[in-house]
Amino acid sequence: MGTTLSSVSIFTRESIDASYGIFRSFSKDWQTLLPSIEPKDFMTLQRETRKLSKNISAPVLLFGMFDSDEILLELYIAGKCVSRIDTYDSEKNKGVFNIPSLLGYPESGFKRRLSNIISCSDAELLTELLEEYLGVSLLIFPEVLKENPELLRKIRGEEKYNAYQAEEKKLRGKNANVRIKLMETIPGKLFRKRFFDTSQLAPSYFLFGFDSPESQLFKGNLRTVWFNRGRLEPVEESDIPRVSFTDQTDEIFKFAESYPRVRVIMSDSSPISFRGKQLYMPQGYFPFAFNSQGQLLISNFKNGIMVMDSEGKVIAKCSMKGCPMAYSDDYILTSGNTSEYAYIYVPGECLRIYRLEYGEST
Numbered sequence: 001m002g003t004t005l006s007s008v009s010i011f012t013r014e015s016i017d018a019s020y021g022i023f024r025s026f027s028k029d030w031q032t033l034l035p036s037i038e039p040k041d042f043m044t045l046q047r048e049t050r051k052l053s054k055n056i057s058a059p060v061l062l063f064g065m066f067d068s069d070e071i072l073l074e075l076y077i078a079g080k081c082v083s084r085i086d087t088y089d090s091e092k093n094k095g096v097f098n099i100p101s102l103l104g105y106p107e108s109g110f111k112r113r114l115s116n117i118i119s120c121s122d123a124e125l126l127t128e129l130l131e132e133y134l135g136v137s138l139l140i141f142p143e144v145l146k147e148n149p150e151l152l153r154k155i156r157g158e159e160k161y162n163a164y165q166a167e168e169k170k171l172r173g174k175n176a177n178v179r180i181k182l183m184e185t186i187p188g189k190l191f192r193k194r195f196f197d198t199s200q201l202a203p204s205y206f207l208f209g210f211d212s213p214e215s216q217l218f219k220g221n222l223r224t225v226w227f228n229r230g231r232l233e234p235v236e237e238s239d240i241p242r243v244s245f246t247d248q249t250d251e252i253f254k255f256a257e258s259y260p261r262v263r264v265i266m267s268d269s270s271p272i273s274f275r276g277k278q279l280y281m282p283q284g285y286f287p288f289a290f291n292s293q294g295q296l297l298i299s300n301f302k303n304g305i306m307v308m309d310s311e312g313k314v315i316a317k318c319s320m321k322g323c324p325m326a327y328s329d330d331y332i333l334t335s336g337n338t339s340e341y342a343y344i345y346v347p348g349e350c351l352r353i354y355r356l357e358y359g360e361s362t
Contacts, residue, residue, distance in 0.1 A: 070087045083102065171314065172318070180355070189351075199242040205225070262285070301323045304320065
């Protein structure tokens with residue numbers, strides 16, 4: 001089991017009345033609530049923090065780490081949660097870019113840094129980066145409090161952030177072990193079925209069309225294609241097998257959990273190093289395919305591909321346009337956001353074909 005801890009801190013230099021609890025200042029401009037002898041569950045602490053903020057004329061920060069996997073940070077003012085960072089469900093994030101100005105940073109120049117920090121998928125590293133950014137200790141370990149309280153002193157800076165950014169740069173761009181290159185852009189859309197069909201084409205087969213204004217006169221002029229080694233090859237529709245929408249007999253991945261973070265069990269058809277393993281995906285990402293190097297490609301199905309090794313470590317991050325639809329021999333096919341459901345011509349809608357490229361150490 002990993003770390004599960006909560007903390008409450010108030011952004012003020014003034015001492016806090018003992019009726020609200022025992023607070024101590026470990027870091028400049030912050031007063032931190034000392035842990036009670038009997039630990040409180042997070043929901044109780046949440047209610048107490050909201051109540052506290054009604055009586056304190058300063059921002060109150062509530063932080064929780066859960067089993068070293070997820071964090072929740074909430075900032076309260078006058079009894080209301082005005083900002084929230086939730087790695088378990090990012091859709092619940094709220095007022096994130098209010099945090100810098102509310103906690104003493106200038107109006108401009110620090111939002112991008114915060115955005116980069118909260119994109120970190122490692123909860124423990126994310127906590128360290130937030131501590132450096134905010135200048136306050138978020139994890140109050142009882143043994144540290146008792147034996148080395150000076151370790152709880154945090155100073156705002158950029159040392160850890162700069163090191164994190166340097167590591168991120170190794171995962172992207174020309175110096176990364178895995179890169180992606182745009183090979184071709186093709187006007188049009190992809191569909192897995194015709195309108196009103198009750199089954200869809202087998203994986204890697206598509207109906208391609210709506211590629212010109214004139215195609216609208218012929219219901220998109222849809223014709224069947226197969227994505228094979230970086231090419232869309234024409235095929236006879238009658239030769240393509242069809243599958244039901246619920247058929248998962250050929251799935252490589254078994255989803256043990258699906259929301260908000262995906263836990264995947266690898267099947268026996270996975271590369272040897274992955275077989276039988278269970279891996280958690282970064283927030284918002286799902287398994288997509290295995291590349292020629294036996295690595296796992298994961299996607300957020302809108303603008304990004306990550307490459308993961310068999311230990312669940314992300315070793316490369318690639319940006320692309322469109323939703324990944326198919327993979328074939330290190331080529332990836334993406335489509336625009338109106339493919340699959342909008343049976344109309346949309347100017348500018350296109351497909352893209354990318355190729356994965358590898359560095360010497362891959």
